[in-house]
Amino acid sequence: MTHKIAVLPGDGIGPEIVEQAVRVLRALDQPFQIDEAKVGGAAFDAFEHPLPPATLALAKASSAVLFGAVGDWKYDSLPREFRPEQAILGLRREMGLFANFRPAILYPELANASSLKPEVVAGLDILILRELTGDIYFGKPRGVRTAEDGPFKGEREGYDTMRYAEPEVRRIAHLAFQAAMKRNKRLCSVDKANVLETSQFWRDIVIEVSQEYPDVALSHMYVDNAAMQLVRAPREFDVIVTGNLFGDILSDEASMLTGSIGMLPSASLNAAGQGLYEPSHGSAPDIAGKNIANPLATILSAAMLLRYSLDLSPLADRIEGAVRKVLADGLRTADIFEDGTTKVSTSEMGDAVLKAL
Amino acid sequence: MTHKIAVLPGDGIGPEIVEQAVRVLRALDQPFQIDEAKVGGAAFDAFEHPLPPATLALAKASSAVLFGAVGDWKYDSLPREFRPEQAILGLRREMGLFANFRPAILYPELANASSLKPEVVAGLDILILRELTGDIYFGKPRGVRTAEDGPFKGEREGYDTMRYAEPEVRRIAHLAFQAAMKRNKRLCSVDKANVLETSQFWRDIVIEVSQEYPDVALSHMYVDNAAMQLVRAPREFDVIVTGNLFGDILSDEASMLTGSIGMLPSASLNAAGQGLYEPSHGSAPDIAGKNIANPLATILSAAMLLRYSLDLSPLADRIEGAVRKVLADGLRTADIFEDGTTKVSTSEMGDAVLKAL
Numbered sequence: 263m264t265h266k267i268a269v270l271p272g273d274g275i276g277p278e279i280v281e282q283a284v285r286v287l288r289a290l291d292q293p294f295q296i297d298e299a300k301v302g303g304a305a306f307d308a309f310e311h312p313l314p315p316a317t318l319a320l321a322k323a324s325s326a327v328l329f330g331a332v333g334d335w336k337y338d339s340l341p342r343e344f345r346p347e348q349a350i351l352g353l354r355r356e357m358g359l360f361a362n363f364r365p366a367i368l369y370p371e372l373a374n375a376s377s378l379k380p381e382v383v384a385g386l387d388i389l390i391l392r393e394l395t396g397d398i399y400f401g402k403p404r405g406v407r408t409a410e411d412g413p414f415k416g417e418r419e420g421y422d423t424m425r426y427a428e429p430e431v432r433r434i435a436h437l438a439f440q441a442a443m444k445r446n447k448r449l450c451s452v453d454k455a456n457v458l459e460t461s462q463f464w465r466d467i468v469i470e471v472s473q474e475y476p477d478v479a480l481s482h483m484y485v486d487n488a489a490m491q492l493v494r495a496p497r498e499f500d501v502i503v504t505g506n507l508f509g510d511i512l513s514d515e516a517s518m519l520t521g522s523i524g525m526l527p528s529a530s531l532n533a534a535g536q537g538l539y540e541p542s543h544g545s546a547p548d549i550a551g552k553n554i555a556n557p558l559a560t561i562l563s564a565a566m567l568l569r570y571s572l573d574l575s576p577l578a579d580r581i582e583g584a585v586r587k588v589l590a591d592g593l594r595t596a597d598i599f600e601d602g603t604t605k606v607s608t609s610e611m612g613d614a615v616l617k618a619l
Numbered sequence: 620m621t622h623k624i625a626v627l628p629g630d631g632i633g634p635e636i637v638e639q640a641v642r643v644l645r646a647l648d649q650p651f652q653i654d655e656a657k658v659g660g661a662a663f664d665a666f667e668h669p670l671p672p673a674t675l676a677l678a679k680a681s682s683a684v685l686f687g688a689v690g691d692w693k694y695d696s697l698p699r700e701f702r703p704e705q706a707i708l709g710l711r712r713e714m715g716l717f718a719n720f721r722p723a724i725l726y727p728e729l730a731n732a733s734s735l736k737p738e739v740v741a742g743l744d745i746l747i748l749r750e751l752t753g754d755i756y757f758g759k760p761r762g763v764r765t766a767e768d769g770p771f772k773g774e775r776e777g778y779d780t781m782r783y784a785e786p787e788v789r790r791i792a793h794l795a796f797q798a799a800m801k802r803n804k805r806l807c808s809v810d811k812a813n814v815l816e817t818s819q820f821w822r823d824i825v826i827e828v829s830q831e832y833p834d835v836a837l838s839h840m841y842v843d844n845a846a847m848q849l850v851r852a853p854r855e856f857d858v859i860v861t862g863n864l865f866g867d868i869l870s871d872e873a874s875m876l877t878g879s880i881g882m883l884p885s886a887s888l889n890a891a892g893q894g895l896y897e898p899s900h901g902s903a904p905d906i907a908g909k910n911i912a913n914p915l916a917t918i919l920s921a922a923m924l925l926r927y928s929l930d931l932s933p934l935a936d937r938i939e940g941a942v943r944k945v946l947a948d949g950l951r952t953a954d955i956f957e958d959g960t961t962k963v964s965t966s967e968m969g970d971a972v973l974k975a976l
C-alpha cells in the first residue's frame with residue numbers, strides 16, 4: 263500500500279529543516295508518495311493566498327502532512343486573512359485536526375540547555391494534549407462593534423467568543439485518558455472554571471468521561487496555577503489536557519522548560535487518523551537559509567507521522583533511535599551547542615541521522 | 620487627615636498574615652482608621668455571602684483595602700456565585716479596580732529559591748500590569764446554551780465573551796507607559812493579535828497611545844511567546860502590560876520564576892486612586908493556623924498601599940527597608956528557608972520587621 267504524504271515546507275527555516283526530514287523518510291525505502299506544495303508566506307508570494315486551494319486539496323488527500331513552519335516579519339502588515347498563520351489555522355479547521363499532541367521531553371544529553379536547574383527538570387517527560395479546532399480560536403461572533411450596554415455603552419469594542427460544545431470536549435477527553443493509560447496514568451485537566459462558564463462546562467464533561475477510565479488519576483488545575491507549577495515542579499505532570507487557548511500558552515511554556523525547543527515535534531490529528539506533523543518551534547526568519555537551524559524536531563515529527571498516521575511504529579522507533587544516537591555522539595546544531603560537543607550544520611545533522619539509521 | 624483602611628483577612632492563612640501587616644501599619648503611629656470585615660469563605664460562613672453588603676460598603680468607603688486571601692477546598696462544591704473567589708471578582712468590579720500591578724522581584728538573598736538557574740534570574744525585576752475589570756472575566760453573554768449553528772449545531776455548549784472597549788485599553792495603556800517612564804522605559808504589550816479580534820483592537824490602541832510616550836520603547840509579543848520568554852530570559856522584560864486573562868496567567872508564571880511567591884505584593888487601583896492590596900500568593904488552607912506562613916508579601920502590600928493610595932512613600936520605604944533588613948539578617952519563614960538561615964514563624968517574622976522599622 264502506497265502512503266500519500268504531503269510536504270509543506272513553508273517559510274523561514276521551514277524548507278531547510280523539512281528537506282532533512284524528507285531525506286530521512288526516503289531513506290526508509292518505503293512506498294511513500296511524497297508531494298510538496300507551498301504554504302504560508304511562500305504561498306502568498308506565489309498565489310496571493312497563504313493556503314491555496316491546491317495545497318489544501320493535497321493535504322486533505324494525504325494520509326499525513328509534514329509541515330515546516332510559517333511566518334516572516336515581511337508579512338506582518340498584510341490584512342489578517344492573508345497572513346501566513348492563517349494557513350495553519352485553515353489546515354486545522356478544514357482537516358478537523360482537533361487533537362494536538364505536544365510532548366515536552368528533556369533529552370539527558372541536553373540537560374544543560376534548560377534555564378531551569380537540573381534537579382528540577384532532569385528526566386522531564388510530559389505530554390500536553392491541546393484541543394485545536396474549538397475555543398476562542400474559531401468561536402463566533404467576533405470582530406469590532408459598538409458596545410450596546412454596560413459601562414462602555416456607545417464605545418467601540420473588540421470582541422471574541424470562547425466556546426466548547428459537549429462532543430468536542432468529550433472526544434479530546436477520551437484521547438487524553440487513552441494517552442494517560444499508555445503512560446503513567448495521571449491526567450491533569452487545565453481550565454479556569456472559577457471564572458469561565460466554558461471552563462466549568464469543560465470540567466463537568468471531563469469528569470463524566472473519567473468514569474470510563476477508573477485507572478487514570480484525574481486532577482483539575484486552574485490555568486494560572488498550571489503556569490506556575492510548570493515552572494516550580496514540571497515533573498509532577500504526566501499528561502495535561504486543555505483547550506485551544508490555554509494549550510497554546512502552556513505547551514509553549516512547557517517546551518521552553520527543556521531549553522531545547524529545536525528538539526520537540528508535534529502531531530495534530532483528526533478523527534480519521536489523518537495528521538499534520540510539525541516542529542514545535544517557529545519559522546525563525548532571522549536564521550533562514552544559513553544552514554544552521556536544528557532539523558531534529560522536524561525529523562522527530564516525521565517519526566510521529568509514521569507512528570500515528572501510518573501505523574509504522576517500528577520505523578518511528580528507528581528514527582528516534584537514530585536521533586538519540588547522534589545526540590549521544592555529541593553532534594549539536596548551534597541552538598543546542600555547548601563546550602565539548604561538535605557543532606554541525608542543518609545538513610550535516612541530516613547526514614548524521616541518515617547514517618545512524 | 621485620617622486615612623480609612625479596610626482590612627479584609629479572608630480565609631486560610633489570610634488572618635495570620637494580615638495580622639502581621641496590621642501590626643506594622645499601627646507601629647507607624649499614623650492617624651489611620653483601620654476597620655476589619657469578613658470576606659470570602661469566612662463571610663459565607665457568617666453571612667451566607669462571600670462579599671456581604673457591609674464588607675463591600677466598608678471597602679468602598681475606605682482609601683485602601685488590605686486584603687489577605689480567600690478560598691478553601693471546603694467551599695469548592697458551592698454554586699459558583701457563593702464561592703470565595705467571587706468576593707475578589709466582586710470587589711474588583713464594584714470598586715472599578717482596573718489596574719493590577721504585579722511586581723516580580725527576586726531578592727538577592729533568596730536567589731537560591733528559584734527553580735531557574737541563578738544566571739538566568741539573578742536581579743530579576745519586572746512589573747506586570749494586568750487589566751483587571753474587563754476581558755473575558757466579565758464579558759457577556761456567557762453561560763451554557765444549545766449551539767445554533769456550526770458543526771455542533773443542536774449540541775449543548777459552554778461559552779464566554781472576551782471583550783475590550785477602547786477607553787478600557789486606553790487607560791491601562793497610559794498607566795503602563797507611565798510606569799515604564801519611571802523604570803527602564805521598555806514596555807511590552809502582550810496579546811494574541813494573530814488570532815483574536817480583541818487583541819488586534821488592543822494592539823492598535825496601545826500603538827496609538829504610544830505616540831504620547833516617545834521615550835518608551837514599545838514592543839508587542841504574542842502570549843504564547845511571552846510564556847516562553849519568561850522562562851528563557853525573564854530579565855529581558857521591564858514592564859509588561861496585558862489583558863485580564865493573559866495577565867492572570869503570566870503574572871503567576873512570573874512570580875513563580877522568583878521561587879519566593881511568599882515575598883510578592885500586589886496592588887489593584889481604580890481611577891480615583893483607591894486600591895486593594897494583597898499578597899500574590901493564595902490562601903494556602905493546608906498550612907492555615909499553624910503560624911508558619913510568610914507574612915512578608917502582605918507586609919509589602921501594606922507598603923504599596925501607603926505609596927499608591929495614601930501618598931506616604933517615605934513610610935513605604937521604611938517598611939521595605941525593614942523587610943530587606945530581616946532578610947539580610949538571615950530570618951526566613953519555612954517557604955524560603957535554606958541551610959544557614961534562621962527559621963522563624965509568622966509572628967516572629969512580624970516581630971522582626973517591627974523591630975527593624
Ligand SMILES: CC(C)[C@H](C(=O)O)[C@@H](O)C(=O)O
Pocket residue numbers: 347350351510813814843
Ligand atoms: C500561529 C498561531 C496561530 C498558532 C496558534 O496560536 O495556535 C501557533 O502559536 C501554534 O501554537 O501553533
Ligand SMILES: CC(C)[C@H](C(=O)O)[C@@H](O)C(=O)O
Pocket residue numbers: 456457486704707708867
Ligand atoms: C481567584 C481568581 C478569580 C483570581 C483571578 O483569576 O483573577 C486569581 O487567580 C487572581 O489572579 O487574583
